[in-house]
Amino acid sequence: MSEGKRERPERRPRLPPGPTRPEFWRSPLRGPWLTAVFGLVLLAGVTLLFVTGLLSYAAYNPDLSAVNDQTPDKGWLGFYLFSWPTSPYWLYRVNQGVHVVLGVVLVPVLLAKLWSVIPKLFEWPPVRSVGHGIERLSLLLLVGGAGFEFATGILNVQLHYIFPGSFYVLHFYGAWVFIGAFVVHVASRLPRAVRAVRYARARPEAGTEEAAGLVSPRPAPPTISRRGALGMVALGSLALLAVTAGQSVGGRWRRTALLAPHGQDPGSGPNGFQINKTAASVGIRPSDIGPAWRLTVRGPGRQVILTRGELLAMEQHEAALPIACVEGWSTPDQLWSGVRLTDLAALVGQGTDTPQARVESVQRGGPFSSVVLRDNQVRDPRSLLAVRVNGAVLSEDHGYPARVIVPGAPGVHNTKWVTRLTFGEPA
Numbered sequence: 001m002s003e004g005k006r007e008r009p010e011r012r013p014r015l016p017p018g019p020t021r022p023e024f025w026r027s028p029l030r031g032p033w034l035t036a037v038f039g040l041v042l043l044a045g046v047t048l049l050f051v052t053g054l055l056s057y058a059a060y061n062p063d064l065s066a067v068n069d070q071t072p073d074k075g076w077l078g079f080y081l082f083s084w085p086t087s088p089y090w091l092y093r094v095n096q097g098v099h100v101v102l103g104v105v106l107v108p109v110l111l112a113k114l115w116s117v118i119p120k121l122f123e124w125p126p127v128r129s130v131g132h133g134i135e136r137l138s139l140l141l142l143v144g145g146a147g148f149e150f151a152t153g154i155l156n157v158q159l160h161y162i163f164p165g166s167f168y169v170l171h172f173y174g175a176w177v178f179i180g181a182f183v184v185h186v187a188s189r190l191p192r193a194v195r196a197v198r199y200a201r202a203r204p205e206a207g208t209e210e211a212a213g214l215v216s217p218r219p220a221p222p223t224i225s226r227r228g229a230l231g232m233v234a235l236g237s238l239a240l241l242a243v244t245a246g247q248s249v250g251g252r253w254r255r256t257a258l259l260a261p262h263g264q265d266p267g268s269g270p271n272g273f274q275i276n277k278t279a280a281s282v283g284i285r286p287s288d289i290g291p292a293w294r295l296t297v298r299g300p301g302r303q304v305i306l307t308r309g310e311l312l313a314m315e316q317h318e319a320a321l322p323i324a325c326v327e328g329w330s331t332p333d334q335l336w337s338g339v340r341l342t343d344l345a346a347l348v349g350q351g352t353d354t355p356q357a358r359v360e361s362v363q364r365g366g367p368f369s370s371v372v373l374r375d376n377q378v379r380d381p382r383s384l385l386a387v388r389v390n391g392a393v394l395s396e397d398h399g400y401p402a403r404v405i406v407p408g409a410p411g412v413h414n415t416k417w418v419t420r421l422t423f424g425e426p427a
């Protein structure tokens with residue numbers, strides 16, 4: 001034991017009083033092992049958050065049109081964008097459920113990790129050299145980026161739209177800044193973390209290199225073991241999982257989602273599933289969706305206008321598909337029925353090579369009142385302009401008289417109260 005011990009370095013004489021002094025930090029729990037365990041959990045978790053986040057963004061087809069997303073210069077950061085598929089039809093639902101639930105569940109781990117390294121925030125002098133300065137700057141981006149991404153994400157799923165601008169722009173740019181700093185951090189710390197977990201179970205001596213500035217030189221008597229602390233964090237995460245995951249599973253599990261901002265009870269009957277925005281809340285007037293409602297279908301050089309009766313007289317098809325919102329909530333599959341988008345395209349002369357389509361709602365304004373669907377989405381036989389759900393006429397809040405439903409698409413692309421479809425217009 002004494003062999004491995006190093007001389008304690010001379011205490012630097014002029015540390016300002018307070019948190020810059022190592023002996024200010026007295027928790028006996030801090031040390032490389034605890035930090036490394038939290039760090040490794042975050043390494044796995046943040047990687048999965050990043051991948052599901054990028055996929056989630058791709059699902060919006062932001063490369064298709066400025067209507068779907070207006071993030072400036074996403075073209076460059078969106079180098080990876082691809083045609084979002086319609087199969088498997090649950091892909092977006094699972095992806096978004098994982099992204100949101102994992103983000104919430106990792107909050108206690110993130111806080112615990114920050115707590116475990118807080119003495120290093122007060123390192124003195126704050127900058128020792130150029131290299132040290134750069135490293136600290138990257139840590140600022142790391143911690144700031146993590147805080148920003150978790151905060152914007154959680155505010156968004158809790159429907160607090162207090163952002164200066166679009167959530168997508170902030171969360172997307174923030175993700176790239178955060179992940180850049182994260183990669184640098186992992187590259188420089190991973191070997192140390194692995195070593196700490198493997199070998200440094202015994203408490204390293206404060207002041208040694210192994211202690212990494214984390215171990216208190218004047219530890220207070222412990223009130224909990226390191227494993228106990230780990231268990232508490234795990235319990236916190238599990239508790240969050242228990243009150244969050246239900247809204248991603250949907251159906252009767254929704255009742256367990258105590259943190260769901262839309263409430264736990266979506267009602268009963270064929271239309272008894274989660275509603276994002278009610279007709280009243282977005283200013284849909286009864287006259288907009290009454291007998292005077294018409295569906296305009298447009299193609300290059302052609303236009304057809306249908307009444308609801310004419311729409312109902314067309315061949316009706318069924319598709320069992322979920323609604324899956326960016327906020328992480330989703331419904332189990334619902335049985336929709338209505339007219340295939342390809343059949344509507346055929347009315348205006350589009351064949352099997354049906355192009356992309358722009359969908360517009362009677363709703364005036366707002367980011368959800370119109371979207372552009374990709375050609376593969378339009379051509380999928382399960383993509384419907386739905387008029388019924390689970391055997392009943394669509395309720396007003398679910399989009400009466402007609403709404404779009406597309407397999408695998410984010411909820412926001414399932415436009416409600418549709419009044420116009422335009423095929424093949426360059427968007």
Ligand SMILES: Nc1nc2c(c(=O)[nH]1)N[C@H]1C(S)=C(S)[C@@H](COP(=O)(O)O)O[C@H]1N2
Nearest residue numbers: 274275276325361368398411412414415416
């Ligand atoms: N016209 C219109 N369509 C819309 C919306 C909207 O606000 N207006 N919300 C979208 C969003 S974000 C989602 S998640 C789904 C939710 O559908 P639901 O309310 O029937 O569950 O509708 C989408 N279609």
Ligand SMILES: [Mo]
Nearest residue numbers: 325326411412
């Ligand atoms: Mo949504």
